Amino acid sequence: MESSKGFFDGVPSQTSFIFGIITGIAVVLMVSYLFGLPGTSATSRTNARVAENEAALVEAPAAELTPPPSAPVGPLPVIAKDDHVRGNASAKVAIIEYSDFECPFCSRFHPTMQQLLQEYPNDVRWVYRHFPLSFHPNALPAAVASECINELGGNDAFWAFADNVFGNQGGVGTALYEKIAQDQGIGLEAFRSCVGSGKYTQEIAQELAAGQAAGVTGTPGSFLVDANGQTQLISGAVPYAQVKAAVDAAL
Structure with a gap:
């Protein structure tokens, strides 16, 4: 063998x-x-x-994770005259949203807040604050553009910018921002000069830092504040029913 x-x-x-x-x-x-x-x-x-x-x-969708509301971990800056406020300025309940114009879950949450104001026109006010995430390259430029829109066109123009950007998130960029500016009656020369100056970059960074100190770790991160100043953090793009329940409990 x-x-x-x-x-x-x-x-x-x-x-x-x-x-x-x-x-x-x-x-x-x-x-x-x-x-x-x-x-x-x-x-x-x-x-x-x-x-x-x-x-x-x-950015995990809250519909999947659904974290319960929690108390802020640090002091939340009070609503100031230079905040972007939508709804009744004297409403009993305020929802302060830290958001990112390029965040897909912020885009999902935007209609939820619009619906909330429609149902509670006298009882809820919506405050928008910037929280541009570093891995969203268009988030900071969009935030700067929104501040220039606000400076040149006022609070209503700012919210028109927010509605348009979240409604057309796939087209974020200079062309969209300039179109919104023109639609709001803002001259392009003034708008471009404001954006190019970079004067709002530090203010936006300070808002982000304040949000982090209060406990925001991602976007959207929203705080519900009732008439007694009691505050709870609502993380993520939670469903409308969950936000409504929190508002009803606070009223």
Whole structure:
């Protein structure tokens, strides 16, 4: 009976030794590639995936996670005269929304707030504050554009900007902002000068920092404030019924 020969049968021992070393190195490289040792490209790819996952969690739809309302973790800035307010300025309940013009879940939540004001025209006021997320490249430029629209066209023009941007989120960019400005009767030269000055960038950054200090970790992050000043944080694009229930409990 003829026995089958192994691969190394007949190979000189020195050659076998060298071949073994090469094979070992190849195995180490393969493990590094698959599992990512420190300093390897696989680690970089893993870190990138973690960042993507964190970004996804920041914007996870509340309809799926539905976190219960909670108290703010830090002081919430009081509503000031330079805030963007929609609805009855003397309403018993205020909802202060920290939002991002490029956030898809903010776009989903926008009609919820519009519906709320329609149902509670005298009892609810809606306050918009900026919270542009760093991984949304159009969020900060849109926030700056909205402030220039507000400066040149007033509070109603600001809310027209918000409605248009959230209603046309796939087209965010300079062309859309300038069209909104023109529709609001604002001259393009003045609008472009305001945007180019960058004078609102620091103010927007301060709003974001204040939101973070109060407990906002993603967008939309909204605070319901009742007539007694009691405050609760509502995270995410929660369904209309959930917001309505919170308002009814606060009235």
